[in-house]
Amino acid sequence: MNAIGINQGSSGNVSVRKASGYLITPSGMPYDECSAKDMVSMTLKGKSDGLLKPSSEWRFHQDIYRCREDVKAIVHVHSTFATTIACLGRELPSFHYMVAAAGGKTIRCADYHTFGTQELSDAVINAMQDRKACLMANHGMLATGSTLKKALAMAIEVENLCEVYWRLLPLGGGNMVDDAEMDLILEKFKSYGQFTE
Numbered sequence: 001m002n003a004i005g006i007n008q009g010s011s012g013n014v015s016v017r018k019a020s021g022y023l024i025t026p027s028g029m030p031y032d033e034c035s036a037k038d039m040v041s042m043t044l045k046g047k048s049d050g051l052l053k054p055s056s057e058w059r060f061h062q063d064i065y066r067c068r069e070d071v072k073a074i075v076h077v078h079s080t081f082a083t084t085i086a087c088l089g090r091e092l093p094s095f096h097y098m099v100a101a102a103g104g105k106t107i108r109c110a111d112y113h114t115f116g117t118q119e120l121s122d123a124v125i126n127a128m129q130d131r132k133a134c135l136m137a138n139h140g141m142l143a144t145g146s147t148l149k150k151a152l153a154m155a156i157e158v159e160n161l162c163e164v165y166w167r168l169l170p171l172g173g174g175n176m177v178d179d180a181e182m183d184l185i186l187e188k189f190k191s192y193g194q195f196t197e
């Protein structure tokens with residue numbers, strides 16, 4: 001994630017569902033020093049095993065796995081452009097048809113709450129209703145998928161959309177794709193492309 005420029009340092013975190021519970025990146029460890037053995041195994045009830053602590057943001061990973069059967073992997077990053085839009089507290093409107101790749105006509109922005117809290121997790125679950133990605137106010141973004149690769153691809157797509165939207169904002173925000181067309185695109189995405197399940 002750092003090499004492709006969607007994350008910095010040891011911020012952000014990644015998880016993947018397993019037979020029971022999930023694996024998540026450890027707390028505060030630089031990614032280039034991590035290996036498979038450093039991943040922390042978690043139950044869906046907040047318990048971890050091993051010596052390393054899970055990412056301090058494990059709670060929203062857990063809660064997404066608990067209420068979203070379709071999600072098998074989660075990528076959370078503080079990428080520059082998504083974080084920029086998130087710091088404005090804005091959602092991404094349907095200014096580009098690829099907004100629909102995240103499952104709806106907008107990509108919502110979850111309300112701000114302190115990292116690692118249940119309140120933040122609740123806000124994320126809200127923003128993720130019928131979506132595969134959301135922004136997080138004054139924080140960053142998260143993207144999900146049926147595999148780690150798809151979750152990463154979604155994160156890259158959201159970052160790209162946020163960069164374009166950031167460029168459009170001082171120019172008036174751009175033209176919107178109309179509602180009926182977005183309905184059509186949403187239908188198409190159900191059966192086509194890298195973002196389908």
Ligand SMILES: [Zn+2]
Nearest residue numbers: 012057139140
């Ligand atoms: Zn974060």
